[in-house]
Amino acid sequence: MTEIRTFEPEDTFSVIKLASQTLTEKYNPSLFAYFYETNPDGFIVANLNHKIIGFLIGVKINNQKTKILMISVSPQHQKQKIGTKLLEEFIKRTQKEEINTIELEVRIDNHKAIQFYEKYGFRKIIKIKEFYQDNKDAYTMQLRF
Ligand SMILES: CC(C)(COP(=O)(O)OP(=O)(O)OC[C@H]1O[C@@H](n2cnc3c(N)ncnc32)[C@H](O)[C@@H]1OP(=O)(O)O)[C@@H](O)C(=O)NCCC(=O)NCCS
Numbered sequence: 001m002t003e004i005r006t007f008e009p010e011d012t013f014s015v016i017k018l019a020s021q022t023l024t025e026k027y028n029p030s031l032f033a034y035f036y037e038t039n040p041d042g043f044i045v046a047n048l049n050h051k052i053i054g055f056l057i058g059v060k061i062n063n064q065k066t067k068i069l070m071i072s073v074s075p076q077h078q079k080q081k082i083g084t085k086l087l088e089e090f091i092k093r094t095q096k097e098e099i100n101t102i103e104l105e106v107r108i109d110n111h112k113a114i115q116f117y118e119k120y121g122f123r124k125i126i127k128i129k130e131f132y133q134d135n136k137d138a139y140t141m142q143l144r145f
Contacts, residue, residue, distance in 0.1 A: 001103065002082060004089045007036050007043035007055065014052035022072040024107065035059075035069075040064070044089050046073070046082045055079040056086040057115045058094075061103070068104040071113075083116055091145070093130065100145055106129060106136040117141050 007015065016029050035057050035074050046054035054073040061067050068090065075081045094102055106113050108127065122141040131138035 003047045006040055007045050011045055011052050015055050018072050018074055041093055044086055046086055054082045054086055056090055058090050060079050065101045068100055102143045104141055108137045108139055
């Protein structure tokens with residue numbers, strides 16, 4: 001049974017490894033400790049048999065909006081609703097703060113992530129040219145509830 005819970009410092013190594021396996025951007029490992037220290041509620045992991053198989057990092061932008069910065073599920077566990085569980089937990093935490101909008105950026109060619117977000121009601125609201133370090137474009141997607 002997959003447990004969805006807040007990140008704990010002992011998860012750091014697994015999260016860094018998962019991020020490097022699944023995300024196109026390369027992140028400085030110290031960033032993960034920073035997010036945990038500044039925003040523990042937004043850092044959610046999926047734990048299966050003492051193994052981290054997914055994580056989500058979101059932040060509060062202001063009193064109206066949160067933003068998902070990263071979401072990742074290990075390749076062996078994708079398409080098993082782990083991403084859904086992480087997203088649902090983040091939506092729940094966002095709603096608890098009485099915030100009704102979640103935004104994120106996604107690469108315009110990341111079709112599976114776009115399909116994932118659209119399934120849960122996110123809509124593309126704008127295209128941002130050369131958003132990423134490699135000059136690729138992004139969509140900003142938004143979910144309002
Ligand atoms: C995007 C991601 C987090 C989805 O997580 P997941 O656990 O595999 O997704 P779920 O099993 O919860 O899927 C829920 C729905 O999303 C859509 N979806 C998920 N993966 C998909 C895929 N490979 N192709 C098409 N649609 C997909 C489907 O609608 C799916 O519903 P269904 O299984 O009933 O068809 C995961 O694919 C991932 O980690 N990708 C690599 C990292 C990444 O791109 N992160 C996003 C950066 S913005």
